[in-house]
Amino acid sequence: MYDGEFAAVVGPSGCGKTTLLNILAGLLPYRHGTVQVDGVPVKGPGSDRGVVFQEHAILPWRTVARNIGHGLELQGVPRQERRRRVREFVELVGLAGFEERYPHELSGGMKQRVALARTLCANPVIMLMDEPFAAVDAQTRITLQEELNRIAIATRKTILLVTHNVDEAAFLGDRCFVFTRRPGRLKATVTIHIPRDRRIWKEVVADPAFTARRDEILELVRAEVRVE
Amino acid sequence: MTRFGRGRLRRILLGAIPFLVLGTLWQMNAVYRWLAPIHMPPPAAVWSAIFTLQEGCPGLLDALRQGSGCLLTNHILSSMGRVALSLLVGLPLGIAFGVLAGIHRRLGNALEPVGVFANAISGIAWVPLAIVWFGVGWRTTLFILLNTVFWLVFFNTLLGVRGVPRVYEHGVLALGATRWKVITQVYVPGALPSIVTGIRMSMGFGWRALIAAEMIGGDRGLGFMLFVSAQEYKTEEVFLGVLVIAVIWMLTDRACLVPLERWTIERWGLVWRPS
Numbered sequence: 001m002y003d004g005e006f007a008a009v010v011g012p013s014g015c016g017k018t019t020l021l022n023i024l025a026g027l028l029p030y031r032h033g034t035v036q037v038d039g040v041p042v043k044g045p046g047s048d049r050g051v052v053f054q055e056h057a058i059l060p061w062r063t064v065a066r067n068i069g070h071g072l073e074l075q076g077v078p079r080q081e082r083r084r085r086v087r088e089f090v091e092l093v094g095l096a097g098f099e100e101r102y103p104h105e106l107s108g109g110m111k112q113r114v115a116l117a118r119t120l121c122a123n124p125v126i127m128l129m130d131e132p133f134a135a136v137d138a139q140t141r142i143t144l145q146e147e148l149n150r151i152a153i154a155t156r157k158t159i160l161l162v163t164h165n166v167d168e169a170a171f172l173g174d175r176c177f178v179f180t181r182r183p184g185r186l187k188a189t190v191t192i193h194i195p196r197d198r199r200i201w202k203e204v205v206a207d208p209a210f211t212a213r214r215d216e217i218l219e220l221v222r223a224e225v226r227v228e
Numbered sequence: 229m230t231r232f233g234r235g236r237l238r239r240i241l242l243g244a245i246p247f248l249v250l251g252t253l254w255q256m257n258a259v260y261r262w263l264a265p266i267h268m269p270p271p272a273a274v275w276s277a278i279f280t281l282q283e284g285c286p287g288l289l290d291a292l293r294q295g296s297g298c299l300l301t302n303h304i305l306s307s308m309g310r311v312a313l314s315l316l317v318g319l320p321l322g323i324a325f326g327v328l329a330g331i332h333r334r335l336g337n338a339l340e341p342v343g344v345f346a347n348a349i350s351g352i353a354w355v356p357l358a359i360v361w362f363g364v365g366w367r368t369t370l371f372i373l374l375n376t377v378f379w380l381v382f383f384n385t386l387l388g389v390r391g392v393p394r395v396y397e398h399g400v401l402a403l404g405a406t407r408w409k410v411i412t413q414v415y416v417p418g419a420l421p422s423i424v425t426g427i428r429m430s431m432g433f434g435w436r437a438l439i440a441a442e443m444i445g446g447d448r449g450l451g452f453m454l455f456v457s458a459q460e461y462k463t464e465e466v467f468l469g470v471l472v473i474a475v476i477w478m479l480t481d482r483a484c485l486v487p488l489e490r491w492t493i494e495r496w497g498l499v500w501r502p503s
Contacts, residue, residue: 026401047402051398053395057395057398059413059417061495070413074400074405104496115399119403122404
């Protein structure tokens with residue numbers, strides 16, 4: 001992956017997308033091949049690869065602010081500095097005023113914003129996202145996708161998103177890696193040339209550059225589902 | 229008063245009715261003498277038993293220092309002191325082993341059956357063996373208490389740690405946490421509601437077991453006091469002892485343990501289910 005790139009991995013359910021992400025995160029061992037971050041092989045989980053999970057992995061006994069600052073706390077960043085950076089990310093994900101709330105007081109979409117801010121605040125080299133918006137309702141998902149795009153612009157982070165949602169992959173990805181059905185292999189790579197600042201749902205649905213690429217991915221994925 | 233406060237007050241008053249009925253019957257017996265005082269001493273006699281037992285006690289400070297004349301308070305402090313000591317030792321041990329068994333799958337599978345086995349034996353069942361091992365005295369009562377506290381806290385901690393979703397661990401590992409940080413910041417807080425439940429249960433069972441152990445294998449404490457008073461046919465002291473045992477437990481449970489349990493569970497955002 002390139003620096004600052006947004007890559008999306010799409011494929012039929014059960015093709016091993018999540019497994020791939022867990023291997024990249026260092027949470028699962030791998031048998032063949034190598035995983036390297038900036039030339040350094042991955043040996044286990046580490047703060048250079050932040051992960052946003054499908055479920056709400058934020059800790060229920062920590063407030064929003066303490067969840068977001070958890071990575072900095074683990075890195076031993078002093079309190080003053082931590083508070084400043086937490087405030088910055090609270091504002092980035094639009095959670096100002098909710099700093100002292102506990103996760104159970106938040107909606108599903110807000111919890112996932114906390115998870116996103118928590119990962120970004122630890123300042124990883126790459127952010128791995130495993131179906132981050134699968135558990136929220138359709139309207140919230142669209143809002144969160146546009147916000148993630150805004151955040152990608154603001155932070156210029158390298159992001160790898162795993163999803164089964166073709167629209168999501170095409171909307172967010174610079175490159176989309178389409179996987180075959182189990183056992184998952186890379187089937188095709190689709191590049192999407194739409195500037196980040198023009199990626200707004202209202203605009204892209206009328207943009208042939210988007211719809212053509214999305215339909216192309218959709219066909220590739222459906223071909224895999226159909227064989228079964 | 230708020231609606232909640234009024235409902236609570238009504239509940240407390242409702243719960244007090246049976247006690248008032250029993251108390252009235254008890255007092256009526258004192259007047260009409262249905263049962264002989266040797267079997268059923270009047271409330272006034274039980275009340276004055278407090279002062280008989282505390283006769284040689286010069287003051288509150290001496291009672292706290294366990295002075296020689298303060299019989300009742302000495303027995304109370306002795307029983308409560310043992311509970312505190314067993315908590316001090318049993319709690320860290322139970323939590324430590326419980327967390328270890330909870331995160332290490334093999335160790336957990338190896339130790340879980342022993343936990344079930346140990347918790348199946350009531351504390352009192354150990355008393356005869358404990359007397360053989362330790363003789364009559366504080367060692368026996370402490371052993372009974374420790375045994376109860378350790379296994380209950382161990383088992384509840386183990387279950388609590390196992391119930392912590394793996395995704396919490398993964399999330400924190402991806403933030404750069406070490407294994408030790410995962411234990412202290414994910415597994416222990418995640419298991420806390422379960423640990424507190426374990427403490428509450430162990431206090432309940434431990435207190436009962438302690439009284440029984442003191443009766444048979446002790447040389448002081450409330451259980452011992454009950455036993456000796458009964459042998460000397462001081463029924464009013466037996467009544468007093470039983471009442472003190474119940475009141476101490478109710479106060480500990482309602483004023484400390486239940487609020488502690490409720491606080492951890494509510495804070496965690498889990499649904500509080502009244503027990």
